Amino acid sequence: MSQFDLHGQVAIITGSSRGIGKASAYELAEHGAKVVISSRKQDACDVVAAEINGKYGEGTAIAVAANISDKAGLQHLVDETKAQFGKVDILVCNAASNPYYGPQEGIADEQFRKILDNNIVSNHWLISMVVPEMRERKSGSIIIISSIGGIRGTAVIGAYAISKAADMQLARNLAHEYGPFNVRVNCIAPGLIRTDFARALWENEAAVAARNATTPLRRIGEPEEIAGAVVFLASEASAFMTGQTIVIDGGVTI
Numbered sequence: 001m002s003q004f005d006l007h008g009q010v011a012i013i014t015g016s017s018r019g020i021g022k023a024s025a026y027e028l029a030e031h032g033a034k035v036v037i038s039s040r041k042q043d044a045c046d047v048v049a050a051e052i053n054g055k056y057g058e059g060t061a062i063a064v065a066a067n068i069s070d071k072a073g074l075q076h077l078v079d080e081t082k083a084q085f086g087k088v089d090i091l092v093c094n095a096a097s098n099p100y101y102g103p104q105e106g107i108a109d110e111q112f113r114k115i116l117d118n119n120i121v122s123n124h125w126l127i128s129m130v131v132p133e134m135r136e137r138k139s140g141s142i143i144i145i146s147s148i149g150g151i152r153g154t155a156v157i158g159a160y161a162i163s164k165a166a167d168m169q170l171a172r173n174l175a176h177e178y179g180p181f182n183v184r185v186n187c188i189a190p191g192l193i194r195t196d197f198a199r200a201l202w203e204n205e206a207a208v209a210a211r212n213a214t215t216p217l218r219r220i221g222e223p224e225e226i227a228g229a230v231v232f233l234a235s236e237a238s239a240f241m242t243g244q245t246i247v248i249d250g251g252v253t254i
Contacts, residue, residue: 003237007032010085011234012077014068014126015095017044019195020145023223024092024230029056031231033090036081037063068095068122069114078129087137088130090234093123094145096163104158112159119163123170131174131183140183143233144171145226148189148249164189168245175243184242186233191249193221216251 011028015021017039025035029052037045037052045063052061062084066077081088097118100111127142134140149157150164167187174185192211212218229246232238247253 004031004231004235006090006231006235009033009089009234010036010081010087011090011092012036012038012081012088012126012130013092013094014038014066014077016092017041017048019094020190020193020223020226021092021094022048023227024094025061026052026055027224027227027231028090028092028234029060031235033234034059034085035061036077036085037061038066038077039095040067041065068097068118068126071122071125074122074126075129078126082133087133089134089139090141090143091126091130092143092145092230092234093126093167095122096145096160098157098160100159101156103155107159115159115163116166119160120166120170123167127174127185131178134183135178135181138182140178141234141238142171142174142178142183142185143230144168144185144187146171146187146189146245148191148247148253150189151245151247152253171245172243179242184233184238186238186242187245188226188229188233189245189247189249190226191215191221191247191252193223193226195223211252214252215249216254219250221248221250 011033013021013025016025016037029035037049042065049061049063064077064080066073100107144167146167147164149161154161171185171187
């Protein structure tokens with residue numbers, strides 16, 4: 001059996017109606033996992049779940065809408081997953097918010113709080129909801145999609161970068177707490193990826209050209225290029241890895 005085989009595993013992926021989350025859901029299903037598609041809008045989730053079921057067989061995916069700012073909604077996501085699939089083996093905390101671009105001094109309080117709440121506190125909530133059964137079962141993988149913004153300075157997406165640095169520390173802390181129970185917590189830190197979420201950063205052709213000129217691979221990334229790392233961290237292939245951050249950025253941070 002391949003170390004990457006995920007048959008019999010159940011994965012929740014937040015923000016999975018598009019972008020990195022959607023690509024990750026597809027790749028997890030490709031390797032045998034049952035997947036739960038979740039984002040704010042139920043109709044968008046339904047479309048992706050139907051596509052995955054059409055490709056991998058009915059019953060591979062379900063759609064459960066949830067807003068990451070709504071603690072009760074996240075609990076419903078977990079409860080519904082257990083009701084339909086029986087358990088949660090893998091959690092991919094992918095959904096995030098970034099309502100502000102510009103100097104740190106210009107961010108409104110409500111914008112700063114939204115970024116911190118949605119990108120850190122909501123991950124804490126969701127992890128706390130799934131980890132008790134993982135701990136009892138002595139098996140589980142939690143994956144937080146962070147960002148290279150969390151490992152270097154920025155004058156444009158400062159609050160977002162702060163939140164993503166905090167996600168890396170959250171993973172390190174929880175790796176200590178849950179490691180004795182064989183529950184692993186890791187991060188992925190993508191560079192600039194061609195998603196709707198990052199559109200403000202890659203739509204400007206001149207800016208992307210300048211970015212590409214200093215990127216060793218000379219291009220920005222695609223969502224599918226993050227999904228393979230999600231499968232790695234979800235599977236037995238990474239069984240001895242916890243508390244770490246995998247940087248996938250075309251070489252930008254080297």
